[in-house]
Amino acid sequence: MNLEELNKQRIIELKKLIDNANYYYYTLDKPVIEDSLYDSLYRELINIEKEFPQLKSHDSPTNRLGGETAKGFKKIVHDIPLYSLDNAFNLKEVQDWIAKTEKLLAQSNKKCLVAELKIDGNAIALKYHDGILHTAATRGDGKEGEDITNNIKRIKSIPLKLRIDKPPQWLEVRGEAFIDLHSFKKINKLREKNNQTLFANPRNACAGSLRQLDPKIVSERKLDFFAYQIFFPDNFKICDVEDNHWTRLKFLKNCGFKINNHSSLIYNTEELTNYCNFWEKEREKINFDTDGIVLKINNIEDQKKLGFTQKAPRWAIALKFPAEEVSTKILNLSFQVGRTGVITPVANFNPVQLAGTKVSRATLHNLDRYQELNIHELDTIVVRKAGEIIPEVVRVIKELRVSKAAKIPFPVICPSCGEKLERQPELSATKCTNKRCDSINIGIIQHWASKSAMNIDGLGKKIIEQLFAANLISNIADLYTLDNKKLMTIERMGNKSINNLLKAIEESKNKSWSKKLFALGINHIGQVTAQSICNKFDNIIKLRETTLENPERIKKINGIGEEVIESLKNWFLDDINSSLIDNLINQGVHFSDALEDITLNLNPKINQKQFVITGTLNSMQRSKLIEKIEKNGGFVKTSISNKINYLISGENPGSKLIKAKQIGVNILSEKDIIAFFSDN
Numbered sequence: 001m002n003l004e005e006l007n008k009q010r011i012i013e014l015k016k017l018i019d020n021a022n023y024y025y026y027t028l029d030k031p032v033i034e035d036s037l038y039d040s041l042y043r044e045l046i047n048i049e050k051e052f053p054q055l056k057s058h059d060s061p062t063n064r065l066g067g068e069t070a071k072g073f074k075k076i077v078h079d080i081p082l083y084s085l086d087n088a089f090n091l092k093e094v095q096d097w098i099a100k101t102e103k104l105l106a107q108s109n110k111k112c113l114v115a116e117l118k119i120d121g122n123a124i125a126l127k128y129h130d131g132i133l134h135t136a137a138t139r140g141d142g143k144e145g146e147d148i149t150n151n152i153k154r155i156k157s158i159p160l161k162l163r164i165d166k167p168p169q170w171l172e173v174r175g176e177a178f179i180d181l182h183s184f185k186k187i188n189k190l191r192e193k194n195n196q197t198l199f200a201n202p203r204n205a206c207a208g209s210l211r212q213l214d215p216k217i218v219s220e221r222k223l224d225f226f227a228y229q230i231f232f233p234d235n236f237k238i239c240d241v242e243d244n245h246w247t248r249l250k251f252l253k254n255c256g257f258k259i260n261n262h263s264s265l266i267y268n269t270e271e272l273t274n275y276c277n278f279w280e281k282e283r284e285k286i287n288f289d290t291d292g293i294v295l296k297i298n299n300i301e302d303q304k305k306l307g308f309t310q311k312a313p314r315w316a317i318a319l320k321f322p323a324e325e326v327s328t329k330i331l332n333l334s335f336q337v338g339r340t341g342v343i344t345p346v347a348n349f350n351p352v353q354l355a356g357t358k359v360s361r362a363t364l365h366n367l368d369r370y371q372e373l374n375i376h377e378l379d380t381i382v383v384r385k386a387g388e389i390i391p392e393v394v395r396v397i398k399e400l401r402v403s404k405a406a407k408i409p410f411p412v413i414c415p416s417c418g419e420k421l422e423r424q425p426e427l428s429a430t431k432c433t434n435k436r437c438d439s440i441n442i443g444i445i446q447h448w449a450s451k452s453a454m455n456i457d458g459l460g461k462k463i464i465e466q467l468f469a470a471n472l473i474s475n476i477a478d479l480y481t482l483d484n485k486k487l488m489t490i491e492r493m494g495n496k497s498i499n500n501l502l503k504a505i506e507e508s509k510n511k512s513w514s515k516k517l518f519a520l521g522i523n524h525i526g527q528v529t530a531q532s533i534c535n536k537f538d539n540i541i542k543l544r545e546t547t548l549e550n551p552e553r554i555k556k557i558n559g560i561g562e563e564v565i566e567s568l569k570n571w572f573l574d575d576i577n578s579s580l581i582d583n584l585i586n587q588g589v590h591f592s593d594a595l596e597d598i599t600l601n602l603n604p605k606i607n608q609k610q611f612v613i614t615g616t617l618n619s620m621q622r623s624k625l626i627e628k629i630e631k632n633g634g635f636v637k638t639s640i641s642n643k644i645n646y647l648i649s650g651e652n653p654g655s656k657l658i659k660a661k662q663i664g665v666n667i668l669s670e671k672d673i674i675a676f677f678s679d680n
């Protein structure tokens with residue numbers, strides 16, 4: 001199939017899905033897919049139609065203004081159609097829109113905008129005759145809606161009679177009917193009690209209520225209304241000053257309508273950015289759902305000049321808040337081996353915008369979820385990212401499955417080492433149990449180097465993998481044997497990054513004992529548990545002894561249960577781990593805060609003193625020197641301050657020497673420090 005043929009097929013599938021979603025949403029009042037998902041499918045359709053205009057058919061859902069009208073209510077034709085708004089998905093698109101309107105208006109002066117929260121409710125058109133509410137209609141398809149006048153009369157924030165003297169002969173008000181979050185929770189609670197199906201969201205509950213044939217329900221469910229637009233005869237004046245949207249909102253307020261008081265006048269880019277960024281977060285705190293920000297050109301004359309496209313006004317745009325769920329087509333599944341050996345299936349796809357960031361992979365968590373989702377090749381999947389959570393695959397849109405596509409299989413052998421995988425149903429996990437598996441060991445080192453553990457800057461996954469591939473490291477202890485010469489062999493590592501990395505590795509030795517215990521990545525030992533253990537045990541040797549010989553003593557620590565003790569036991573019983581600890585201590589990584597416990601021969605010239613090293617050393621490696629200092633109870637720091645006792649200055653010292661001299665830090669040559677050691 002060629003590209004056009006493929007897209008033609010995709011259009012047919014998308015059309016079917018969108019039409020179906022529209023029907024369920026507008027006609028049956030039972031949404032079948034999430035709004036953001038609908039948006040992303042709709043957008044995909046628009047994009048394909050833009051790229052292949054010849055494929056756009058007259059029955060495309062993108063030609064429509066809105067939904068169908070439901071049966072059971074009288075129809076009302078809208079004298080002035082209810083347009084939908086064009087959407088922008090980020091500030092850049094808003095700015096493009098502003099630039100476009102300014103160009104169309106061919107005026108150099110900046111336009112004032114009005115920003116309003118986009119209430120996630122149901123658009124309503126209210127007609128007043130001589131100041132008295134005459135009819136109220138739903139939006140319907142934009143041209144024709146349903147007569148819901150009797151229901152609307154039950155919304156207390158809608159005046160039945162306008163509160164102004166001398167109202168015009170006719171007046172039309174547009175706004176959003178909605179149910180606030182507090183009332184929504186109450187409604188669903190009651191429905192749960194009565195064993196009725198729950199409403200999906202407040203908008204859905206509001207739409208359902210407006211369509212009730214019994215108006216009492218509208219008052220019971222406490223529907224509310226925000227007005228945001230007004231039409232009146234040309235000869236009617238609402239005020240003496242410039243006719244603009246802002247004064248019209250004030251006028252609506254005077255008429256007795258509720259106006260959303262979070263609206264704001266916007267004069268420049270800074271104000272626009274601040275408003276949008278503020279409400280993207282703050283919306284969580286208000287008592288009704290919003291799904292974006294509406295921006296309108298304030299001046300009515302300008303609005304008239306700009307006019308409308310086929311579907312939407314040119315003088316307004318809706319900035320949608322970032323979607324937390326979007327659909328995308330899968331490229332493939334990869335299977336990651338974590339540091340515990342657990343296999344995590346991950347979906348890879350072309351990048352999509354999700355919750356404000358670009359995302360191209362999402363987790364399926366484990367084998368159970370993999371089986372539930374049953375992903376086939378080329379499937380369209382729904383991906384979610386809420387807040388700080390890692391993106392995850394929520395479900396598959398089966399309606400978009402390509403015929404004859406095969407299910408993507410779960411591996412039976414470890415994709416890293418080739419060993420047979422083990423199923424552990426009690427953990428809903430599939431594991432590689434090979435202790436020499438590269439992926440597992442890379443994961444262990446990655447955890448050791450991570451921010452919350454040893455925080456070794458510059459030692460990310462990529463570098464660790466390179467070091468592994470070059471056979472320079474195979475476990476944590478090997479990190480401390482790295483030197484300049486070894487790192488020079490790594491591709492794309494310059495002198496500067498090598499020095500920085502070695503420095504960061506060296507510095508990690510000074511991390512606290514509890515950080516080191518946590519960094520080992522022992523099952524069930526999180527940061528808090530590690531801290532409680534370290535408060536009781538001075539060093540790892542004591543912890544190992546107690547775990548193996550007297551585990552009852554560990555149990556006495558607050559919050560430490562059987563599973564932690566079991567996990568510690570298994571860990572220490574493993575020969576690989578035992579020799580790892582010995583190796584690390586030999587490399588100068590002391591699992592202790594009180595150095596006295598391990599280093600018995602404390603040199604009084606070095607013990608408790610702080611050192612900084614600069615320049616090149618001739619007689620020994622820098623790491624060896626640091627080790628020696630630490631073994632003698634000293635500390636090696638990286639920057640000069642007035643707390644530092646000595647600067648050890650080798651050949652070609654850097655700016656540290658100058659600074660040390662300035663603040664009067666004692667300077668030692670390489671010879672001096674060697675003499676210190678022999679003094680002991």
Ligand SMILES: [Zn+2]
Pocket residue numbers: 337414415416417418419432433434437438439440
């Ligand atoms: Zn493996």
